[in-house]
Amino acid sequence: MIAIYKRELQSYFSTFQAYLYLALFVCVTGLFFTVINITYGLNDFVSYVLSNSYFMIFVYCIDLPILTMRLFAEEKKNKTDQLLLTAPVSAWEIVLGKFLASFTIFLAGMLIITVFPIIIAANGSLPVSNTISGYIGMILFSMCMIAVGTFISSIVSEPILAILISAVAGIFVLLFSNLVSLMPDGVAATAVFLCVIVIGIAVLLYIDTKKIAVSLIALLAGAGLIAALYFLNKEWFVYGITNSLNWISLEKRYEEFLNGILNLSSIIYMISFTAVFLLASVQATERRRWR
Amino acid sequence: MLQVNHITKRYGSQDALSDVSFHITKGQIVGLLGENGAGKSTTMNIVTGYISADEGEVLIDGIDLLKKPKPAKQRIGYLPEQPPLYDKMTVYEYLIFAGELKGLRRQAAGKEAARVMELTNLTERKNMLIRHLSKGYKQRVGLAQALMADPALLILDEPMVGLDPNQMIEMRNLIRSLSDDHTVILSSHILSEIESVCDHIIILSHGKLIAENEVKKLETENSNHSRLRIVVKGSKSKIGNLLKNSGLVKDYTYLRDVEDGVYEYQAIAASDEDIRDDLFLVFAREKMVVYSLNTEQLSLEDVFMKLTGKEEEE
Numbered sequence A: 001m002i003a004i005y006k007r008e009l010q011s012y013f014s015t016f017q018a019y020l021y022l023a024l025f026v027c028v029t030g031l032f033f034t035v036i037n038i039t040y041g042l043n044d045f046v047s048y049v050l051s052n053s054y055f056m057i058f059v060y061c062i063d064l065p066i067l068t069m070r071l072f073a074e075e076k077k078n079k080t081d082q083l084l085l086t087a088p089v090s091a092w093e094i095v096l097g098k099f100l101a102s103f104t105i106f107l108a109g110m111l112i113i114t115v116f117p118i119i120i121a122a123n124g125s126l127p128v129s130n131t132i133s134g135y136i137g138m139i140l141f142s143m144c145m146i147a148v149g150t151f152i153s154s155i156v157s158e159p160i161l162a163i164l165i166s167a168v169a170g171i172f173v174l175l176f177s178n179l180v181s182l183m184p185d186g187v188a189a190t191a192v193f194l195c196v197i198v199i200g201i202a203v204l205l206y207i208d209t210k211k212i213a214v215s216l217i218a219l220l221a222g223a224g225l226i227a228a229l230y231f232l233n234k235e236w237f238v239y240g241i242t243n244s245l246n247w248i249s250l251e252k253r254y255e256e257f258l259n260g261i262l263n264l265s266s267i268i269y270m271i272s273f274t275a276v277f278l279l280a281s282v283q284a285t286e287r288r289r290w291r
Numbered sequence B: 001m002l003q004v005n006h007i008t009k010r011y012g013s014q015d016a017l018s019d020v021s022f023h024i025t026k027g028q029i030v031g032l033l034g035e036n037g038a039g040k041s042t043t044m045n046i047v048t049g050y051i052s053a054d055e056g057e058v059l060i061d062g063i064d065l066l067k068k069p070k071p072a073k074q075r076i077g078y079l080p081e082q083p084p085l086y087d088k089m090t091v092y093e094y095l096i097f098a099g100e101l102k103g104l105r106r107q108a109a110g111k112e113a114a115r116v117m118e119l120t121n122l123t124e125r126k127n128m129l130i131r132h133l134s135k136g137y138k139q140r141v142g143l144a145q146a147l148m149a150d151p152a153l154l155i156l157d158e159p160m161v162g163l164d165p166n167q168m169i170e171m172r173n174l175i176r177s178l179s180d181d182h183t184v185i186l187s188s189h190i191l192s193e194i195e196s197v198c199d200h201i202i203i204l205s206h207g208k209l210i211a212e213n214e215v216k217k218l219e220t221e222n223s224n225h226s227r228l229r230i231v232v233k234g235s236k237s238k239i240g241n242l243l244k245n246s247g248l249v250k251d252y253t254y255l256r257d258v259e260d261g262v263y264e265y266q267a268i269a270a271s272d273e274d275i276r277d278d279l280f281l282v283f284a285r286e287k288m289v290v291y292s293l294n295t296e297q298l299s300l301e302d303v304f305m306k307l308t309g310k311e312e313e314e
Helices: A002-014 A017-038 A045-050 A053-068 A073-078 A081-085 A091-113 A115-123 A128-155 A159-174 A176-181 A187-209 A212-232 A240-248 A250-258 A264-290 B040-047 B069-073 B091-101 B106-119 B135-147 B165-178 B191-197 B215-221 B236-245 B276-285 B300-307
Strands: B002-011 B014-024 B029-034 B055-060 B076-079 B153-157 B183-187 B200-205 B208-214 B224-233 B249-259 B262-269 B290-296
Touching (some): A002 A017, A002 A091, A002 B091, A017 A053, A045 A053, A045 A128, A045 A250, A053 A128, A073 A081, A081 A264, A091 A128, A128 A159, A159 A176, A187 A240, A250 A264, B040 B153, B076 B135, B106 B135, B191 B300, B200 B300, B208 B300, B236 B249, B276 B290
Antiparallel strands (some): B002 B055, B200 B208, B224 B262
C-alpha cells in the first residue's frame, strides 16, 4: 500500500493535477477571505468562507473532482492497472493507497489555508472553537467526497467522465437537503418509499447473483421489516421519509460542525460513509477480474 | 511449476477459453501459439490473476491463485502485450515501484533494479523518463519490471513486438539465458522465434487447447508419413518403373537432378503405414543406391497451419 501511496503522490506532482488543485483551492479561498473577512471586517472564517454555498460548490463540484478523476480511470485507460492487479497486493491496498494520496493532497491544501484564520487571530478575535470544529467538519466531509470520487473513478475508464460524474455527485450531496424538503410526508408516502427501497435492493441482488430465490427472500424480508416497523412505531411513519433522509444527509451533518457542534455520531457516520465507498471501490476493482 | 486445470472463460455467450488444461514444469520455455482471438492473452491474464476464470483453477507451485493470490503472484513476473508503464516516471523510479509492489524494501528494490537494468541493458538510461524511450527500450523496461524480485515464473505476452532485428536477437538470447533458473511462457506471432527459443509448445485455437508437446515431437507427430522424399542413383525411367510397380506408392513426382545420375522424387504412399523399409528393399533388390529416404518433416509453421485448420482453408 505504501508503494502505491508514494507513487500516487509522486504522480500528482509530476502532472499538473496537484498544482492545479492546490492553486485553485488556495486562490479561491483567498478570494472569499479577502472579499468577506477583510472587506467587511468579519472575524468568522468558518461561517463566512467554509460555509459559503458558492465556496462549497467550487470545492466539491470542481476542485475535489480534479483530485480524484485520474485515480483509477487513467490506470484503466493506459492499461497500467495490469501492473497493480497482477502484483501481490490486494484490491484494498490499491484503493487505500490511492485514496490516502488524494486525502494527503487535500490536507496539504487545508494546511495552507490555515493562514487565513491565523491572519484573523493576529489582527482581531477569532472564534477558535468554531474554527476548529469547522475545520474538522470540512476534513471529514471532504474525506467522504474523496471516497465518492475514488469510487466513481473506479467504475469509469475516462478521467473526463469521472470528473463530470463526480461534479454531479457533488451537486447532489450539496442539494440533498433541498431535495428532501420536496419529498411528501405521511404514512402512505413513507410506506411506498420503503417499498421502493426494498424492491431496488431485490433488483440489485438479482443483477448481482442472477438468483431469483435470493431476491425473493430479500423482498419478503424487506416487506416483513416494513410491516413490523409499522406495527411497532406508527408515529415514525408520519415523517418517515424526511427524518430518514435528513439522517443520511452528509450536508446536514457537515452543518453541525460548521455551527460549532462536534457530534460523535456524525463523526462515526462520516467515517462509515467513507468506508462504504472505499469498499464499493474495492468491489468495483475486484469485479473487473470477472468482467 | 504451473498447473492449469480445466479453465473456462466466457464473455457473454462467447467462450473465450473452453476447458483448457496444461502443466508446465520448472525450467521449461513454453511457447503459447494461436491465431488472433485464440485465447492466448486471456490465458496469460488468467494465469497472472489479472482476470479470473469462470471455471477451473490455476496452481502456481501448488498454490491456488484464487484462494491465495498473494503468495501465488509473488512467484510471477508478467510482461503484458502493452507494457504497463508510467510515462512520467524514470526507468529507475518505475523499477523501484515495481519492486516495492512485489514486497521488496526500498534498499533491496534498488539493488534489484540495478541487477535487472544490467540484465536488460537499461543501466545507461536509468534516469530517463519512460515517455522519452523508444518502443524497443519501453519493451525492455516492461521485461525488467517482470524480472524484478526474481520471480520463478515469467509470463511474456508478445515480447518481440516492436523490436528491431538486433533487439529481437538480444531479447531471444536473454529469454534463453533466463531459462536456467526460470520457467518462461511466451506468446508470439512469429513462429520462427518461438521455434528458436521454446522447447515446448501449447497451441490454442478458438479458445481450445489443440496441441501441447515438445517442439520436435510436435513436428514429428504431425509429420506426414504418407509423403516421402527419396534420392536414388539410377536411370529416371527405372526409378519411375520401380516406384509405379512396387505396389507401395500411389503416386510420385520427379523433383530435381541432385547430381549427375542421382534424382530426387516425391512419393505418396498407397497406405498410411510407414513404407520406408519396404521401399528401400525394392531399390536394394535392383542394386540401386538410395542416397536418402525420408518422410516429409513439417516445420512448426506447417504444424500450426495444419492444427489450426488453415491448411484446408488455403
